[in-house]
Amino acid sequence: MIKHKAFIGGRGVGKTFEMKRLLHSEKDDFKVVIDRYNEYREDIQLLSENGYLIAEESCMKPSNNPFSVQLQEALETTLERNKVLHIVTNELRNGFDSEAIKAFFEKIEKEIRNPDLRVRIYIDSHTSIINNLTPGIYTIGAGYDCVVYAAFRNKDHIENKILANFASKSFI
Numbered sequence: 001m002i003k004h005k006a007f008i009g010g011r012g013v014g015k016t017f018e019m020k021r022l023l024h025s026e027k028d029d030f031k032v033v034i035d036r037y038n039e040y041r042e043d044i045q046l047l048s049e050n051g052y053l054i055a056e057e058s059c060m061k062p063s064n065n066p067f068s069v070q071l072q073e074a075l076e077t078t079l080e081r082n083k084v085l086h087i088v089t090n091e092l093r094n095g096f097d098s099e100a101i102k103a104f105f106e107k108i109e110k111e112i113r114n115p116d117l118r119v120r121i122y123i124d125s126h127t128s129i130i131n132n133l134t135p136g137i138y139t140i141g142a143g144y145d146c147v148v149y150a151a152f153r154n155k156d157h158i159e160n161k162i163l164a165n166f167a168s169k170s171f172i
Helices: 015-025 041-049 067-075 098-111 135-144
Strands: 004-008 030-035 083-088 119-124 146-152 166-170
Touching (some): 004 015, 015 041, 015 119, 015 146, 067 083, 067 098, 098 135
Parallel strands (some): 030 083, 119 146
């Protein structure tokens, strides 16, 4: 069984590289990429060239839209194989809305129970995103073929009940 993975460490130690490697290694899934600095732009284009449909709601460049507005659009995305949703947001510029991210993760949690759907969530953003994962995603997600990959600098900012479900890899 594939397990959730967390890449932890300072700047420039390879966290994003590992996330990108995983992004391209798995096929035939629905990918959600939450990207703080638009570092995955070229990767999303490459996925598109390899047959993935970029969700119309994707924010392919940093946006000044509030995070809650971006997530409202993301809620309208149909989860299906070979589709990628790319959300580029920076908490300092776009704000943060825990209710909006919870609603988005709740939608995914309901849909991962479909045995025909594989979901991969890549969180290379602020720790508040990962701290709002729903219990169904972080505890039983892998069993329902939903896996979360996350990159962050300091594990001390992640809730222990969530971090306990990740096979951590540290680059310190």
